[in-house]
Amino acid sequence: MDHLYRTHEYLLRHTRRGLQRSLMEEIDWSQRIIGIRGSRGVGKTTFLLDYARRHYAPTSRECLYINLNQFCFTVDSLGSFVDSFVEQGGRTLLLDQVFKYPNWTEEFKQCYYRHPELRIIFTASAVMNLEEDDPELARLAAIYHLAGFSLREFIQLDSGIALPAVSLEDVMTRPQELVAELARTLNPDLWLDRYLEYGYYPFHLEPRLYSENLLKTLNMTLEVDLLFIKQLEQRLLYKLRKLIYLLAQQPPHTALNVSQLAAAIETSRLTVMNYIRYLADARVLRPVFKQDDSELRRPSQVYLGNPNLYQVLQPEHPDRGEHLRTFVFNQLSKEHDFRLSPRGARSLFEIDGRWLLQIEDSLEGRYRSDRHYALRQGDFTRDKSIPVWLFGFLY
Structure with missing residues (x-):
């Protein structure tokens, strides 16, 4: 897990601080699962990092950004990783490219019910129809659309x-x-x-x-x-x-x-x-x-x-x-x-x-x-x- 925290800290310190998007003020951040859906290239990853930068210190262990194309998740389950993250004081997970992880919706729901203190904010492609693909997750999650720049x-x-x-x-x-x-x-x-x-x-x-x-x-x-x-x-x-x-x-x-x-x-x-x-x-x-x-x-x-x-x-x-x-x-x-x-x-x-x-x-x-x-x-x-x-x- 330490290498993921190092990556998180590096990204927060070296990714250019962007404009606060209008969507940042529209989201109800009290929701426990929040999906940011948008087309490729509009800045979904930057949006997640901007949220982390505005609410947590770079070295905080309460928040962690992860791109789910990490090879470790071919062996380690997301659910067991979340268990360890929460046990060590983690409270907010920022998950990018969730479609790269098989069966991600089922593990999201397990985490939701198992860890009421946890917030998951994830990005999703605009073509992903969460409402049809998994109605239960769509009911639990608040889904927002990130448009390109006005x-x-x-x-x-x-x-x-x-x-x-x-x-x-x-x-x-x-x-x-x-x-x-x-x-x-x-x-x-x-x-x-x-x-x-x-x-x-x-x-x-x-x-x-x-x-x-x-x-x-x-x-x-x-x-x-x-x-x-x-x-x-x-x-x-x-x-x-x-x-x-x-x-x-x-x-x-x-x-x-x-x-x-x-x-x-x-x-x-x-x-x-x-x-x-x-x-x-x-x-x-x-x-x-x-x-x-x-x-x-x-x-x-x-x-x-x-x-x-x-x-x-x-x-x-x-x-x-x-x-x-x-x-x-x-x-x-x-x-x-x-x-x-x-x-x-x-x-x-x-x-x-x-x-x-x-x-x-x-x-x-x-x-x-x-x-x-x-x-x-x-x-x-x-x-x-x-x-x-x-x-x-x-x-």
Whole structure:
């Protein structure tokens, strides 16, 4: 156990202190089992270490970070390790990459019932469906989702300027006031292009080329999060990669043509729909449904999961409107629902069933009173006209 404590202390002393993510304030830390679910690369490991750094001294024996890919756990059971940890005064275990340990859910439950003084905080891939895979653990655990950086968090990380999050209600009903308040501190529009290129993932701070890191993350998502966790065959990797690329190349507002995609990757329509669901779980793709459609049906449109993915999937001049819509959907997706409006326009969406929102780079044609406009360029003194960057302050 001592070597694990040495690793824990080293990581706390040498891992760069990051921005406190907004999720840190949202979690009920009194829960005894807490799951942090998120897509690959968004900073789940850093989140665990940041929690330890904020609540315990590096040399404290009460808290321990462990990556469950440690070889010792091929022989030693997690349950017996936890028994020893608690016996020596341990109270908080931070467990990373739990899917690397077989039968982890059963041992978590045993630890829960055997050690009421113990808290377990673990990370899980976004594709892991704990609610279906183990309903008992899902009942015992509080599960939270860690999203990638918002535009607000990205600005704070790079500039050190602390900015408040805003509610969607305020964005939709009083955008001019919010813009005026934020303009006293900085001009967020100047940060938007940088965010669209490299702001969603925290590894833009690393010396390696961002696009190479992003490509590695995307491929690891497919090879580990999907093939390993979902138990898909290795031969399907090529089809998944081709499907993502084809969807990224579609012209703006293209309706999803499942038959065409099935022919292109040489599989069935049902398999294409399953792949899209898997990739949506992994946050690589973001399906958009019509307002009255069940999510079990075919989506009307499919966007990339976040705007940075255009760097590796459509690096040469992505359509500006599609890029901005991807940004808005991504920032809304943490807490809000968005659907394609049945009113005909392919860039008109219904948000939380309350607001009609048209998302464009700039508006061609006249303003209509029945909707709000999210624009990169426009007359923001007009009623219901919102600068698109403001959606980046929702969390």
